[in-house]
Amino acid sequence: MSGVFTPRNIVTVALLAGLTLLPLYVSLTDDRFLLTLFTRIVILAIAAVSLNLILGYGGMMSFGHAAYLGIGGYTVAILAFEGVQSGFVQWPAALAASAVFALVIGALSLRTRGVYFIMITLAFAQMAYYLASGMARYGSDDGLGLDNRSQFGGLIDLSNKTAFYYVCLFLLFGSIFLVWRLTISRFGMVLRGTRSNETRMLAIGFPVYRYKLAAFVIAGTLCGLSGALIANHTEFVSPAMMFWTRSGDLMVMVVLGGMGSLFGPLFGAVALLFLEQFLPAAIHAVVQPFNPAGAVKAGEYWQIVLGPLLLLVVLFARGGIDGLLRMLSSRERHG
Amino acid sequence: MTLFIEQCLNGLQFGLLLFLLAAGLTLVFGIMDLVNLAHGSFYMLGAYFAATFAAWTGSFVLGAVLALGATLFVGMAVEVIAMRRLYGRDHLDHVLGTFGLILFFDEAVRLIWGPGGLSLPLPAWLNASIEILPGIHYSAYRLALIVVTLAVAAFLYAMVMRTRIGMLIRAGASNREMVAALGINIKLLYTLVFGLGGALAGLAGLMQAPILTVQIGMGENILILAFVITVIGGIGSVRGSFVAALLVGFIDTLGRAFFPQVLREVLGASAASTAAPALSSMLIYIMMAVILVAKPQGLFPANTK
């Protein structure tokens, strides 16, 4: 029973099919919140996919990836605030702004290595965070609301929740496809080669710096797209989108799902946001029989479970969810 | 002029406090090659322990001493239980694993002490202002902080430069395998160093507690500043951290104090009053980026491994 029907493939296909058919389920059960929740999951999965390109494939530990969420989001919100409602302007502008930011900070940051790289990307993200907090015209710390989602003429109406969900899902699939094409191309080979041994790639004669920078800019742009979608989804942007713990969340998604695996970030995003929604309820259910009065409050302490869980994943399940599935798949093949 | 002197003292005090945090970070960084985001949790624990023990014993000083011991113990326990397993791993693993620890400690503190936070009242002899120069009054407590942190810095310097442990620390920072090969109990050394780092952070937290009250997540903002300092100073260099901490302390305080006036000339009064606090926070990160671009290893690169 080897080949196509491995647990890994089954789970992947089931997840993709589930995501595609979700609006149908929602329309049947009238639980519209599920659609809202999954729209958020899909959007953040795009961000995680983009981070995976540099983190998982390129070995670049960017700790400032949330900055692009903010830049993409703020570009859309600011344009809307200034009266430009057209998505044909807003979205390309969001992508361009993210790309430029990525180009500048990438060019500077990639001169450093290791921990220094982690910290300088963090520093740039904090700068973006404080810049947004300082823009009095655009709400400073309070953030900025959008009156309408981006307008695409008669093409598509984003205020329709189902339509918006499918747009996000389509863009997620597009991003995964893009990353897949990149990784199997010569570009991807060089990138992965750099990750395992940069000196050797340099010796062979590849302009490693330029390859890394290109990947950094692509990832930033893709994440900016995710930011533009978030702004449309929540109809609200604030500096908090860029705080360093948010960059941490994105990293957690990538690692939880499985670094350097194509669908890993998607698994990670689904898993993390699911935990966030349902862990409180789960704790509540466990505590309830012992202490009915304290059960509601116990559910609020869900992070006490999440924290050590993260540590355990890092220590014992390095491949994340995708790694576990892969292990199951190969065990089946051998056994 | 009095205002300027007072702000300089504030900057000095804040910088020295940051140094306590950064010193622990840089030691752990330099010797175990470990990125410890949970360092801010020790800062928080130090404050919580001090508030609790001070309430029990009724003495501020006794409470502080007990809290220092308690954070040292927790630090060593965390090293033995969790950190030890992270050595030699990818930096990414460190970041994520210790990110998990932050969540754990925050929630654990909430479970034990409740969500409301505590306060650590000062004894009357510290809760006053004294005249340091004719016409210049300054908080007695902040003055005491400056003295204590300077003493700790001197102690750290003497320990690293003059004692056997310090020698091992320096040797460990430049060549870990060699120290281990010489038959030194590197495990114990690591546990001690990690505990020491934790205790320094705890000291910073408990000293900051009377100024800032004790609350969950208090370590998260200041942690990033401590990281910035470690990186600017050069990872593993205690001296570098000292210089960078003072730099950051001054820039932050003086920026907040005088930047609005500068900005007012450019932006006009109302925009300046909103933008100034945000932009002066940015100054630190701009400085860091500039320094790293010019010197990718920080101001005082430690001996290369």
Add this chain to the structure above:
Amino acid sequence: MRKALLAAGAAVLLATGPAMAQNKSVKIGFVSTFSGPVASIGNDMRNAFELALDHMGRKMGGLPVEVVYEDDTLKPEVGKQKAEKLIESDKVDFVSGFIWSNVVYASYKPIIDAKTFLIIANAGETRLAGPNCSPYIFSTSWTNDQNPHAVADYMNKKGIKSVYLIGPNYAAGKENLGGFKAEFKGKVLGEDYTTWPSQLDFSAELAKAKAAKPDAVYMFYPGAAGVQFLNQYAQAGLKGSVPLYTTFSIDSLSLPRQKDAAVGVISALQWSADLPNDANKKFVADFKKKYGNEPSFYAAQSYDAANLIASAVAAVKGNLSDKAAVQKALEKADFKSVRGGFKFGPNHYPTQNYYMQTVVKEGDTYTQKTTATAEENQPNPHASKCSMK
């Protein structure tokens, strides 16, 4: 294929049961902050809301009440998510709570778009009382500029000539200090806004305030930051030499930690624990008995919010689908408020009295004593900017 799907859909519908039954119960969503350093405020609000339900036998107009509490974690975007969840998933009839202006401003749209009533129990965002007001929005509190207005009024009467202002750099902070400046007749020697909520060391700002030599300092720092501010005010040597005025920075939650640092500080509120009406006496006594601490003003406003909702549910006899009738009933505000009388202005914000309070030490306990009535029947200043659509 389509047939099969429809059949499957029907099966799911049957399995989940009919969700369309008409108001067998009243469902209320309550959004507040239950985690992080200001969780104590959220808990106090929840406690008061629960106490109100206990007092009414956990029934409104004969219908059982179900409350869903949601934590906004002090983040606007989380508040918005939670509001959406309450509307879309829990399908609540009312949403109440909200401590923070920025959170409620990010969250109110999905609530009123779904024609659900929003009863704000604290957050004083001015736009919701003015240009963005709505038939579906009610408040049992104030707008951010009202209480400082009362303090400034009082300071004018006392003949205070100059003041230094310090506050947090977010919507409520700016509106609060703005409200003060609009009313204060003396000279404003300087104003500082600090990063909210992360900046907790006010040494640079206090040094500037001291150098400016004002007659008084006015500040606004809710929650834990208020504790820090008062401690540092004392340490900077300002306490005792420059009188301190404030709003919303001292309450029964922070006072046990502010202690001596708060003694003598003057503030203004529309309610206080020592107001002598019967509803308030019962509320304060039962709250102390059940939870062990004196209720805060956050609690008082939440208690009023629960009673306001109950009065409307009773008036429409549980028929909550008649939105216009519910709105009319809410506007009447036919309930016993703990602040004495309660009436709404045209923008659904209360018209109310303001009382000056001073912190005093009695034996070992610290309390706020009402010393004067600053203003009577102060209408909400934003009513003129509100046109109900």
